[in-house]
Amino acid sequence: MANHEANRISGSLLYYLPECPSENGHFMKSLTEHLVLNLPDRMAFLNITPRVDEIVRKSGVQEGLVLVNAMHITASVFINDDEPGLHEDYRKWLEGLAPFDPSPTRYAHNRTGEDNADAHMKRQIMGREVVVAITKGKLDFGPWEQIFYGEFDGRRPKRVLVKVIGE
Amino acid sequence: MANHEANRISGSLLYYLPECPSENGHFMKSLTEHLVLNLPDRMAFLNITPRVDEIVRKSGVQEGLVLVNAMHITASVFINDDEPGLHEDYRKWLEGLAPFDPSPTRYAHNRTGEDNADAHMKRQIMGREVVVAITKGKLDFGPWEQIFYGEFDGRRPKRVLVKVIGE
C-alpha cells in the first residue's frame, strides 16, 4: 500500500495504483486492418482477442488506443467473459429482449424484404465497438477481459475494423 | 484472395484484408466542433453523418479517430441503418423497454419535477457516443454505417461534440 493514495468517496475506498511513466514528446503512429468473418450460425460469439493482440504488436505502438468495431449494423464487438454458459445465456436473453420475427407485423423494417430487424436491436444492446488501452506495447486488460465479435445475422462474410493509434 | 491471410478460429473463417500503410513519425493534429440540434419531437433520430464527414475533411487528419458524443444525458449518438421502418421499430422497442411515464410512481427521478426518467434509460440502451476510424482522410465505414443523433427528450436545443485526433 506504500505507493497507493487512498481516498474515501461516497463511502467506498478508492486507491491509485502506481502510474505508468508518462511518455512525452513522441511522434504518432497508426495501423489499420480489417478482419473478415463468416460465422455459420445466425447468432454466435467469436473470441477475436488473439487477432487484435497480434495487430497491436505489429503496430509497434507502446502507448495508445485500439478501436475494434463491427463494420456491419447487425453485428457487435464487445468485451466480456469467454465462458460458453454465459454465451448461451446471452443468446437466450437477447432473444427475449428482441425476438427474431421475419414477418412485417412485428417489425416495420421487415416490410423492406429484410428479416433481420431483431438483429439491429440485439446489436444496440451489445454495442458496436470497444476502445482498449495499449500500455507498454500490450492490451491493458483486466483478468477476464476478452474481445468478442457478436453476430446476429450470420451465414455471410462481415468485416471488423481494427485501428491502432499511439506512440 | 492473393493478399489475404486465412485463419480458422472456432470453426469460422477469418481473413485479413490488405492493411493500410502504417504512417510513422507524424505530428498529432486535432479539431473540435460542437453541433447544436433542436428536434421537434420528444423521440426522434437524425442522420448527422454529412456534418461529421465535413468536420473530418476540414481537420486534415489522414489517420486517426473521431469521437462523436451527445453532450446531454437524455440523448444518444449511435451507428445503424438509415431506414425509416427500422427507426419506427426502435421507437416502439425502446418505449416497451423503458416506457414514458411522467408520474413519480414508476420513476423516482420524476419526483424531482422532471418527467424524463425514461429518456435516461433509452439513452443507455442506444449509447452516448461512437468512435469512428479515419483512414486515408475519410470515415472508415462499412456499407450501411450511418451516424445518428438519438433524441429521447426533445423540443429544446441540445449539443453534440465532434472531436478529431490523428495525424
Added chain:
Amino acid sequence: MANHEANRISGSLLYYLPECPSENGHFMKSLTEHLVLNLPDRMAFLNITPRVDEIVRKSGVQEGLVLVNAMHITASVFINDDEPGLHEDYRKWLEGLAPFDPSPTRYAHNRTGEDNADAHMKRQIMGREVVVAITKGKLDFGPWEQIFYGEFDGRRPKRVLVKVIGE
C-alpha cells in the same frame, strides 16, 4: 448567433458553435492510471468524475481523449446524471431486465459455481467504457455529464483504467 452557421437538416435546426483553434504540429503525450474501487453493495453507482478530472490535469494534455473503462466484466463505466432518484430507477430497471438469480436453472453461467450471470448482462446494458474529449486541458462536458462506475457484483476490489492520450 453571429458566429453560428445555420443549416436545415431533416426539418431540424443545426448550428455550428465557434470551433476550437486547431492545434497542429504537436507531439503526442499519454498518461495511464488504474483506480481500485471496493463498493459495499452488490449493485451501486459511484461518481468518479473528480478522479478522472485530476488525472487529465496531471497529464498536461490540452487536446485529446481520455478512455475510462471497467477492467472487470461485471462492472460498467457510463456517463449520466448524479441524481439519487435516477440511480434508484436504474437499479430497479436493470433488475427487471436481468434479474439476479444464483440458481443454475435460469442462467447456464451459474452452473460454473458463479452466481453473477445477471451482472454480466446488466454491464452490457450500461456499457464497459466511455471516451471523453479533452479540450483546452479540460473534460469537454455538457452541463449534466458525470462519469460513473457501475457495480453489479460488488463487495470486492475492482479496477478502472484511465488512459489519456493527446497533445
